[in-house]
Amino acid sequence: MSTLPRPTEAGAGAVRPLTRIAGALPTVLSSLLAVAIALLAGGVVIALSGQTPFPAYVALFEGAFGGRRAIAETLVMATPLILGGLGFAVASRAGLFNIGLEGQMVLGGLCAGLAAAWNPGLPLYVHLPLALLAAAIAGGIWGFIPGILKAKTGAHEVITTIMLNYLAYRISTVVIGREDLVLVNPALQATQPAVDNASLPLLLEGTRLHAGILLALLAAVVVWFLLYRTVFGYKIRTVGLSQGAAAYAGISWGRTIALAMLLSGLLAGLGGAVDAIGLHGRYYNVMLGLGFTSIAVGLVGRNNPFGVVMAGLLFGALASGATRMQNTAGIARDIVYVLLAFVILSVSALAVFQQFQQSRRQTTRARGMTYDRAADEAGEPLVEPPPPPRTI
Amino acid sequence: MTNRDGNVAAPAVEMRGIVKRFPGVVANDSIEFAVRKGEIHALLGENGAGKTTLMNILFGLYHPDEGEIRVDGRPVRFHNARDAVLAGLAMVHQHFMLIPRFTVTENVILGSEGAGVVLDRAAARERVADLSARYGLQIDPDAVVGALPVGMQQRVEILRALYQGGKTLILDEPTALLTPQEVDELYSVLNRLRESGDTIIFITHKLREVAAVSDRVTVIRRGRTVGTRQTAETTAPELAEMMVGRAVSLRVDRPPAHPGEPVLVANDLHLRGTQGHEALAGVNLELRRGEILGICGVEGNGQAELIEVLAGLRRPDRGQVLLKETDVTATGTNPRRRLGLSYIPEDRHGRGLVLPFSLTENVLLGNAEEAPFSQGGRIDYPGSRSLTERLMGAFDVRAPGPDTPAGALSGGNQQKLIIARELHREPDALLAVQPTRGLDVGAIEFVHKQLVAERDKGRGVLLISFDLDEVMDLSDRLLVIYQGRIVGEFLSGQVTRTELGLLMGGRALDEHAPAAD
Missing domain, CATH: 3.40.50.300 (P-loop containing nucleotide triphosphate hydrolases)
Known part of the structure; x- marks a missing residue:
């Protein structure tokens, strides 16, 4: 699932800034193109449902970016998705498809909610980190389990993480339903409200914007640094791209993927936490599907930390705009999910297309065809001749 | 064109002014290539010189942008491989396209079963046995192909080419997988084919094979024809120079070991x-x-x-x-x-390199955990990058820079990078x-x-x-x-x-x- 990374884009140190921007430009452009295609296709669906697309999109845009509150709401919606998307990206870089973000987020939210509802009178700077730590540990364990299973037995992570998603839902339901537990409110199907000292502080009066967005942005920087500047990140990327080369370099595949899954789950757990102790002030035992949307965020963001931030903001904007679209243009919120689906489809299609082009270019060179440096630097496409049809 | 007796005879294959462009690459640049009837003609060139492209054009798999192809003196335009087969051409691929579970006969008739519903297996078997005997291929028509040694499998490919009515056989690097004995046996099969009037185009990059088996040789370099020589009248150094474009030493200069x-x-x-x-x-x-x-x-x-x-x-x-x-x-x-202990692995793409990684990141392979490449778990990218630059200079790795993905390099430059990385450790x-x-x-x-x-x-x-x-x-x-x-x-x-x-x-x-x- 992971798209081929562009090492020159983020990998190496002193790339000339211009080159770097130019290198990233096609990615940005193609993502915008993908969004445009999705909006067009969505417009057709809106028209087919008997509405007019243009006012709907105006409402969508206003709801996402029209003013302080709209922007704040976009950021709020984006926060858990960025963290979840980062989790997806880390696993993908190691060559794993973490479909268990949902379960990791559920347990992260639950543990953060429980830790925040507990009131021993700790100061903010102790209690809040403690709540976040609880979420990180819970999500991390939930990611580590499929990682270690795959490392030791080869059990496929897609299967194990899906099973663990169900298990996480059930655990959440059981814990929240316990009448004897003072930290939960079974009637409300939620934890008790988070105490102030364990809540992510509000950033902007009159909005719901909380400090979770800062945590998400910080996490993106940390993940980028980890992946592209540390030995551990190098190992993750090597393992994800070539198990043969990893073995050759003495990198333990099992250890690396297990740790990558731990990190992936940890990030997802934080994603669950920001929603609980940032947005809602408590953990609700409701299936939000944030983990599944996060997969899309990771894919659209091309598993690049900064791409994930952008994709998270895009999805946040769509989610926030959807409410306005529903209220003012009278269009069902569900149409936004159709739009999201179109975005994912067109981004994936473009990614596959580019990967195809890139691999053709690589085979051209690998087969030792004349390497025209001038043409290459001028950015001319070097395309392998189409493979001859097999003949018998 | 005159043959050995001085008579005018149409060449079996004649390709004139063949141009084939791929985006960014001119694979064939006005290539001239003529093969006489009944000769073994070696097509010599380095990897990427355009040999395979030329043969794919001849065989109808690619269409030339310019140029003319004549078979037996008649201009032809092949739209696909079937046209080429009908014109009497046959290709023996480097990697055999055989079905291991099928018998020799079944493999040979694959693709020319005829239009009928019922397969006349006995007749086909008879013809296969016949062909095998006539050319001394010594193949049992009922043997299961998967159980045959590689040299025999190649003969099955040749047999198939003959069965399809091939008069001109194109062999693409046919010795790559053979033992020396099998190579010798292949040569005698080719000689027998020539004696019975068939024409053979022998694609290779090995000078030894040119000398051993061919009557004439055409050398191409970077998509252009360098020249055609009588094999008997040329020398290995001359051919090598034609092929590479400069004098190369063919003998490894190796003083006695201590x-x-x-x-x-x-x-x-x-x-x-x-x-x-x-x-x-x-x-x-x-x-x-x-x-x-x-x-x-x-x-x-x-x-x-x-x-x-x-x-x-x-x-x-x-x-x-x-x-x-x-x-x-x-x-x-x-x-x-x-x-x-340093190790230059056999599989450059699967083991020695991570193709999407930059050259710098590939130099880190196996070194990432050590100083000076990293310290305290943090990779020193600027340092690694300048070391990579130095290694690229010292080992003549030709690439735009250390940030180029390894997959963009030619095989030779990829190998040089691996060697640079492994030798820099002074093993x-x-x-x-x-x-x-x-x-x-x-x-x-x-x-x-x-x-x-x-x-x-x-x-x-x-x-x-x-x-x-x-x-x-x-x-x-x-x-x-x-x-x-x-x-x-x-x-x-x-x-x-x-x-x-x-x-x-x-x-x-x-x-x-x-x-x-």
């Missing part, structure tokens, strides 16, 4: 292979400082397993590996690397597996020089290659491996190709009259 103490020792290695057979059945070897120790053998006789055990990728079931007198049997690749012992596979003459020369230079610095070089010429040219001492055992040991120059070929094929030397020397 072997020192053993640096890498294997004692009685046993390893069970994935199919349960004994991949290594008690291998003993001793690599000394200052020597190149060559291991020759047909692919699949335990070489891959031996290297994995020596490099630390696999543990042997039994036996011991000593590196500089330290028992490293139980350690992995990195401890051995630190102790002074005591070097494992080199198929170090020149798929490289062109210029790059091969470079790699060979590096290996000899390492030897002369007092390092032990273990060379495994399926190219017998390479092993014989480079090695100071030779071991023959057969079915997981070392079955012969010789000093350089004290053994013939024939003797090695017999041992590689599993026969003992004394069963046959030994070649006197």
Whole structure:
């Protein structure tokens, strides 16, 4: 699932800034193109449902970016998705498809909610980190389990993480339903409200914007640094791209993927936490599907930390705009999910297309065809001749 | 065009002014190529010179942008391979396109079953047996192809070409997978085909094969025809120069070795292979400082397993590996690397490099955890990058820069990068597996020089290659491996190709009259 990374884009140190921007430009452009295609296709669906697309999109845009509150709401919606998307990206870089973000987020939210509802009178700077730590540990364990299973037995992570998603839902339901537990409110199907000292502080009066967005942005920087500047990140990327080369370099595949899954789950757990102790002030035992949307965020963001931030903001904007679209243009919120689906489809299609082009270019060179440096630097496409049809 | 008797005869194949452009590459640039009827014509050129493109054009798989093709004097325009087959051309591919579970007959008639519903198997079998007898191919029409040795499988391909009515056979690098004996047998098959009037185009990049089998040779370089020569009237150095564009030394310049103490020792290695057979059945070897120790053998006789055990990728079931007198049997690749073992793997793309990674990141492979590449878990990218730049300069790795993805480099430059990375550690012992596979003459020369230079610095070089010429040219001492055992040991120059070929094929030397020397 992971798209081929562009090492020159983020990998190496002193790339000339211009080159770097130019290198990233096609990615940005193609993502915008993908969004445009999705909006067009969505417009057709809106028209087919008997509405007019243009006012709907105006409402969508206003709801996402029209003013302080709209922007704040976009950021709020984006926060858990960025963290979840980062989790997806880390696993993908190691060559794993973490479909268990949902379960990791559920347990992260639950543990953060429980830790925040507990009131021993700790100061903010102790209690809040403690709540976040609880979420990180819970999500991390939930990611580590499929990682270690795959490392030791080869059990496929897609299967194990899906099973663990169900298990996480059930655990959440059981814990929240316990009448004897003072930290939960079974009637409300939620934890008790988070105490102030364990809540992510509000950033902007009159909005719901909380400090979770800062945590998400910080996490993106940390993940980028980890992946592209540390030995551990190098190992993750090597393992994800070539198990043969990893073995050759003495990198333990099992250890690396297990740790990558731990990190992936940890990030997802934080994603669950920001929603609980940032947005809602408590953990609700409701299936939000944030983990599944996060997969899309990771894919659209091309598993690049900064791409994930952008994709998270895009999805946040769509989610926030959807409410306005529903209220003012009278269009069902569900149409936004159709739009999201179109975005994912067109981004994936473009990614596959580019990967195809890139691999053709690589085979051209690998087969030792004349390497025209001038043409290459001028950015001319070097395309392998189409493979001859097999003949018998 | 005049033939040997001075009569005017239409060439079997004539290609004039063939141009084929791919975006960014001119693969064929006004190529002139003419093959006389009844000759064996070698098409010689380095990898990427445009040989295969030219033959794909001839065979109707590509359409030329410019130029004219004549077969037997008649202009032709092939739209696909079937047109080419109908015109009497046939291609024998480098990688056989046979179905292992089918019998010889079934494979041969594949694609020319005819339009009828019922297959006339008996008639087909009869014709296959007939053809086989006429050309002395000695193939049992009922044999299951998967059970045949590689040389025989190739004959099945040739048989299929003949069955389809091929008068002009195109053989694409036909010796790549054969043992020396099988190569000799192929030559005699080709000679018989020529005697019965068939025409053969023999694509190769090996000068030895041109000399051994062809009547004439056409050399192409970078998509252009350099010239056509009578094989008998040219020399290997001339052909090499035509092929590469500059004078190259074909002989490895290798002063006598001065072997020192053993640096890498294997004692009685046993390893069970994935199919349960004994991949290594008690291998003993001793690599000394200052020597190149060559291991020759047909692919699949335990070489891959031996290297994995020596490099630390696999543990042997039994036996011991000593590196500089330290028992490293139980350690992995990195401890051995630190102790002074470098390894040029056979599989550049799957093991030696991470293709999407930049050159810098590829230099980090195997080095990432050590100073100066990293400190406290943080990789020093600027430092690694400038080291990569230095290595690129020292080993002539041609690429736009250290940030270029390794996948964008030619095979030769990729191999140079691997060699640069491995030699920069100044190893005591070097494992080199198929170090020149798929490289062109210029790059091969470079790699060979590096290996000899390492030897002369007092390092032990273990060379495994399926190219017998390479092993014989480079090695100071030779071991023959057969079915997981070392079955012969010789000093350089004290053994013939024939003797090695017999041992590689599993026969003992004394069963046959030994070649006197």
